[in-house]
Amino acid sequence: MKIEAKELSKIYGKGESQVTALDRVSLRIMQGDFLSITGPSGSGKSTLLHLLSGLDEPTCGRLTYDGKDIYSLSDRERSAFRRRSIGFVFQQFHLLPVLTARENILMPLLLDKKQPDEAYFQRLSQLLGIGSRLSHLPCELSGGQQQRVAIARALIAKPDVIFADEPTGNLDSKSGGEVMEMLRAIQKEMGKTLVIITHDSRVAGMADRRLSIVDGVLTEVAGR
Numbered sequence: 232m233k234i235e236a237k238e239l240s241k242i243y244g245k246g247e248s249q250v251t252a253l254d255r256v257s258l259r260i261m262q263g264d265f266l267s268i269t270g271p272s273g274s275g276k277s278t279l280l281h282l283l284s285g286l287d288e289p290t291c292g293r294l295t296y297d298g299k300d301i302y303s304l305s306d307r308e309r310s311a312f313r314r315r316s317i318g319f320v321f322q323q324f325h326l327l328p329v330l331t332a333r334e335n336i337l338m339p340l341l342l343d344k345k346q347p348d349e350a351y352f353q354r355l356s357q358l359l360g361i362g363s364r365l366s367h368l369p370c371e372l373s374g375g376q377q378q379r380v381a382i383a384r385a386l387i388a389k390p391d392v393i394f395a396d397e398p399t400g401n402l403d404s405k406s407g408g409e410v411m412e413m414l415r416a417i418q419k420e421m422g423k424t425l426v427i428i429t430h431d432s433r434v435a436g437m438a439d440r441r442l443s444i445v446d447g448v449l450t451e452v453a454g455r
């Protein structure tokens with residue numbers, strides 16, 4: 232999946248109270264790329280992630296996935312596209328408290344009326360080190376384990392692209408490091424595209440392409 236953003240802007244409000252959250256951002260992401268985006272609070276990181284993933288609409292600009300204009304789709308088509316092609320990981324784990332880890336991971340498939348691929352499920356659980364925790368409720372898991380369950384849930388529908396907004400923001404440095412190592416291993420092994428927003432320079436440094444955003448203006452800082 233090749234993602235191309237052309238001059239994406241997002242302006243909130245009108246007149247005096249108008250805020251340019253994103254200012255003509257252009258970016259090309261190839262399948263298998265691993266990008267990190269850092270920037271101060273309020274610089275437009277979440278806005279950018281919401282636009283790149285089709286969760287929110289830009290004020291102007293274009294976004295294509297393999298040449299297809301995402302914002303020309305209807306809301307329904309766009310959410311179906313997101314469910315199939317994109318996985319999300321957030322700072323808050325957003326697990327359902329009454330479901331076990333296994334049920335939480337399989338939830339997106341149930342919503343889409345799809346059968347789980349048991350071998351793939353087992354492989355994900357193993358890669359994320361949660362194989363022995365699958366019958367536990369979220370409250371019986373550590374923060375790091377909960378985030379690993381959330382990552383398995385993001386991957387279960389076999390998306391091409393993962394967007395993560397501060398995935399280590401609620402974790403101590405040790406479990407945050409473990410979560411990042413696993414996420415990177417999966418990204419490399421499965422050839423996923425990974426876009427991570429982070430405040431943590433250590434996390435940002437793991438990415439192959441590092442970008443920074445200030446006042447809605449995106450700059451590519453380094454690549455390897």
Ligand code: ADP
Nearest residue numbers: 243244250252271272273274275276277278279
């Ligand atoms: P970050 O994630 O980098 O902290 P955001 O993308 O959340 O920044 O916000 C960028 C700017 O846009 C901020 O000035 C914020 O106040 C503003 N903003 C974000 N969402 C809205 C909204 N729904 N309505 C009005 N202003 C918003």
Ligand code: MG
Nearest residue numbers: 273276277278
């Ligand atoms: Mg944010």
